[in-house]
Amino acid sequence: SQTIHQWPATLVQPVGSPLSLECTVEGTSNPNLYWYRQAAGRGLQLLFYSVGIGQISSEVPQNLSASRPQDRQFILSSKKLLLSDSGFYLCAWSVTRGNSPLHFGNGTRLTVT
Amino acid sequence: SQQGEEDPQALSIQEGENATMNCSYKTSINNLQWYRQNSGRGLVHLILIRSNEREKHSGRLRVTLDTSKKSSSLLITASRAADTASYFCATDAYTGGFKTIFGAGTRLFVKA
Numbered sequence: 258s259q260t261i262h263q264w265p266a267t268l269v270q271p272v273g274s275p276l277s278l279e280c281t282v283e284g285t286s287n288p289n290l291y292w293y294r295q296a297a298g299r300g301l302q303l304l305f306y307s308v309g310i311g312q313i314s315s316e317v318p319q320n321l322s323a324s325r326p327q328d329r330q331f332i333l334s335s336k337k338l339l340l341s342d343s344g345f346y347l348c349a350w351s352v353t354r355g356n357s358p359l360h361f362g363n364g365t366r367l368t369v370t
Numbered sequence: 371s372q373q374g375e376e377d378p379q380a381l382s383i384q385e386g387e388n389a390t391m392n393c394s395y396k397t398s399i400n401n402l403q404w405y406r407q408n409s410g411r412g413l414v415h416l417i418l419i420r421s422n423e424r425e426k427h428s429g430r431l432r433v434t435l436d437t438s439k440k441s442s443s444l445l446i447t448a449s450r451a452a453d454t455a456s457y458f459c460a461t462d463a464y465t466g467g468f469k470t471i472f473g474a475g476t477r478l479f480v481k482a
Contacts, residue, residue, distance in 0.1 A: 263412075293472075300458060300472040301413075316469075347412055355400055355468030356420070359460075361412030 259284035263348045263362030270369055276321075276335040278365050280348030283329065288350040290331040291359065292323055295345040307331060308354065343369045376459055376476040384481050389446040391476040393459030394439075400462045402435055402442050407456045407475070416444075416457075451482040 263280045270276060282288050289308055293301040303316045305323035313323050320339050324332045331348060345366050349359040377392045393402070401420045405413040419426045419435045419442070426433045432445040446453055456475040462468055 298474075300474040303469065303471070345410075349412075355462045355464060355470075356418075358403060358415035358418055359405075359413070359470060360415065363412045364410070366410070 261362045267366045270338050272369055273337045276338050278333040278346055280331045281329055282350045289354050291349040292333050293347045338369045340369050376473045380477045382479045385451055387449055389449050389478055391444045391457050393442045395461050397463055403460045404444050405458045449480045451480050454480045
C-alpha cells in the first residue's frame with residue numbers, strides 16, 4: 258500500500274533562517290506531488306505541484322521554492338524565512354492530475370519567530 | 371479567489387443526529403471531493419463525485435451534486451463523537467492544467 262511521510266511534525270525557526278521540509282512517498286511510481294499551506298481555521302492554498310522529477314510549477318509568488326530530486330521525494334525550501342511563512346504545510350500525492358483523490362501527509366506546523 | 375465555500379462554518383450537533391454541510395462553487399468542474407481533517411492532522415479523502423453524477427454513498431456518508439446550482443452537500447447520518455472534525459470540499463477544474471481548490475471548511479462538533 259502507498260504511504261506518505263512528511264517531517265518534521267513541528268518546527269520553530271527565527272526570521273531570516275533557512276527552511277527545508279521533506280516529503281517522501283512509498284508504494285507508487287511517478288506520483289503527482291503537491292505542497293499546500295493552511296492558515297489557521299482556513300482552507301488550503303496550493304503552493305507547488307510536480308508531475309515528474311525536476312518539474313515544478315509554482316502557483317503563488319512567494320518566499321518559498323520546491324524541488325523534486327527523486328521520483329518520490331518533494332522538498333519545500335526557503336533561503337530566508339519571513340513571519341508570514343508561519344502556517345501548517347501539507348504534502349500530498351495523487352495518481353493523476355484531476356479526477357483522482359489527494360493523499361495527504363500529517364503536515365508540518367511551522368512557526369517563524 | 372476561493373472556488374468552494376462551505377456552509378455553515380461551524381456545526382454542533384448531538385450524537386445520533388444527522389449532519390449536513392453544503393458547498394458552493396463558482397466555475398465549471400470535473401469533479402468535487404470531500405475531505406475530513408482531524409485537528410492538527412492531514413486531510414483524509416472521503417468521497418469523489420464526478421460532474422455527471424448526482425448522488426453518491428459511502429457508508430454513513432451521502433454526497434449530492436447539483437451542477438446547475440453549482441452546489442454540493444455532504445450528509446453524515448447517525449453521527450458519532452468520532453465524526454468531530456473539519457470537513458472540506460474541493461473542486462477539480464481544468465484551467466490550463468488541473469487544479470484542486472479547497473474551501474475554508476465546516477467545523478463539525480458532535481456531542482456525546
